[in-house]
Amino acid sequence: MKSLAELEAIRNKTINAMNIRKDGENGIRIVVGMATCGIAAGARDTLNAISEELAKRNVSHATVSQTGCIGMCRLEPIGEVLEPGKEKVTYVKVDREKAVRIVNEHIINNKPVVEYTIGAVEK
Amino acid sequence: MKELSLHVLDIAQNSITADATLVEIEIVEDTKKDILTITVKDNGKGMSEDFLKKVRDPFTTTRTTRPVGMGISLFESAAKSTGGQLLISSALGVGTTVTAEFVHSHIDRQPIGNMADTFLTIINTKPEIDYVYTHKFNGAEFTVDTREIKNVLMEVDITTPDVLVWLKENIEQSLNDIMGGKQ
Numbered sequence: 001m002k003s004l005a006e007l008e009a010i011r012n013k014t015i016n017a018m019n020i021r022k023d024g025e026n027g028i029r030i031v032v033g034m035a036t037c038g039i040a041a042g043a044r045d046t047l048n049a050i051s052e053e054l055a056k057r058n059v060s061h062a063t064v065s066q067t068g069c070i071g072m073c074r075l076e077p078i079g080e081v082l083e084p085g086k087e088k089v090t091y092v093k094v095d096r097e098k099a100v101r102i103v104n105e106h107i108i109n110n111k112p113v114v115e116y117t118i119g120a121v122e123k
Numbered sequence: 124m125k126e127l128s129l130h131v132l133d134i135a136q137n138s139i140t141a142d143a144t145l146v147e148i149e150i151v152e153d154t155k156k157d158i159l160t161i162t163v164k165d166n167g168k169g170m171s172e173d174f175l176k177k178v179r180d181p182f183t184t185t186r187t188t189r190p191v192g193m194g195i196s197l198f199e200s201a202a203k204s205t206g207g208q209l210l211i212s213s214a215l216g217v218g219t220t221v222t223a224e225f226v227h228s229h230i231d232r233q234p235i236g237n238m239a240d241t242f243l244t245i246i247n248t249k250p251e252i253d254y255v256y257t258h259k260f261n262g263a264e265f266t267v268d269t270r271e272i273k274n275v276l277m278e279v280d281i282t283t284p285d286v287l288v289w290l291k292e293n294i295e296q297s298l299n300d301i302m303g304g305k306q
Contacts, residue, residue: 004271004275006289007272007275007276007286007289008275010279010283010285010286010289011275011276011277011279011286013285014279014283014285014286015278015279034132034136034244034248035136035186036133036192036193036194036197037193039124039129039132039133039136040124040129040197044129044132044237044240044241044244045240047244047247048240048243048244051247051284051287052284055284065247066244066247066248068186069186
């Protein structure tokens, strides 16, 4: 077990940075399907890859959360990007690599990765 | 499901859906007795006797979108394929305990997999409730309890990236310690 003193140091460091992250509420929401179908298809890795990439790139205008079964189990892991005032973008069969690209191109550079969207895959 | 930790994630999500405020996960490995047990215990709303009788059936579910629910049946088949079994006890208003027993050395026993990722993922599912993860390996054990962590963090959110990284390293290192580097 690592020491709780270390955790306390993290707490103190975080408190100073806390106010900066508050603007996440009106930002982009990324939602990953985490029902049995999603989990079996690898959604845990997808979700973790997205969180890690958001943290690594210091993205404060997007948050990632989980939902249940989106209804297209054969296309899991599915990730939806919801941005206020824009149409929802649904990405399918999102593995770790695709997740990283989606964060960088869509969330950071505002250019959806068209080839990973449900429209492109389900043609 | 490729690893047991994914079943744990799936079953723990059931606990969260059942409005639990405390979810306790315990994994016990005893290589001398050749047993592996995984228990997910919650204090959620529990199941009625009628529902409990049919809960192993994949065509039983509480979801409203479609009449199929595979979680429990997949976990049961993973246990049974090693010569083990799945036990479920539940009472309305008290909670549910799901225990899967495996033959540790059986060729068809799935690897435990990444429990650190599973634990982090369930914390992220609903950070406001509490989780305990205990892992025992031939008498050595470690426990991580989000109530203790939150006591230290106070107003800082447990889902803060730096906290999650600390937690992940903590779990990985502790697992390695109790297994004497045999993980």
